[in-house]
Amino acid sequence: MIHEPAACAGRMLAIRDTVELLSGKWKIQIIGTLVFENSMKFMELKRNIPGIGAKMLSKELQELEINQLITRTVCDTKPITVEYKITPYGLTLEPIIAELATWGANHRKHLFSNSN
Amino acid sequence: MIHEPAACAGRMLAIRDTVELLSGKWKIQIIGTLVFENSMKFMELKRNIPGIGAKMLSKELQELEINQLITRTVCDTKPITVEYKITPYGLTLEPIIAELATWGANHRKHLFSNSN
């Protein structure tokens, strides 16, 4: 963590890249559950992420797949079924997810201790 | 990091909270520069974040201030000047920012090694 202007600019660019990759209302949540569960069916994901619609889930999953963060596998079960799995590269995001989770948990306590 | 359903739901909630707090196109970048520079004038921030407009910068700063992540101080200089500073609580976000930055940097290498 050096503090020169050039390094700072590069750091900002890196941040921008990551944020853009995880843009959208649901991507972080999707990655968050897949990092934990490793693998999940479309319907399970939909149930696990309250409020998301099929269209949005489908779209976000496609974008995540394009970026090599997850894989999509069609299982030939009775009614067709699709399994989404996090890739090794996607697992790389785990530290970010973990930080977001622990910060959010602490934030709850913070709000509470301020008598909210 | 236990793996029971209840803990999972709580974790998702925490993630959601954090993401919401940092929602918007610019908040993470603003926090990112303030975590580094600690304190900055409005105009410096605007120069430091390419593409942002005065209205957006102002709005995002207000929301960050409401959430106790930064402070706003009016300096009575010749033409008035406002200084934004990260709070101790705001500094708490540093691990998240750091993770985003290092991941983004690695992502660049990843894309390069895949001959893009």
Add this chain to the structure above:
DNA sequence: CAGGATCCGTGACGATACTG
């Protein structure tokens, strides 16, 4: 210089209905 007021376009997002 900081930032509010106003106007406006775009696209992200949602609901519904439909196919294989």
Add this chain to the structure above:
DNA sequence: CAGTATCGTCACGGATCCTG
């Protein structure tokens, strides 16, 4: 069940002008 197609909306975000 998984996904697409179609349609509609609203708020996010940008450009410009104006004030203390």
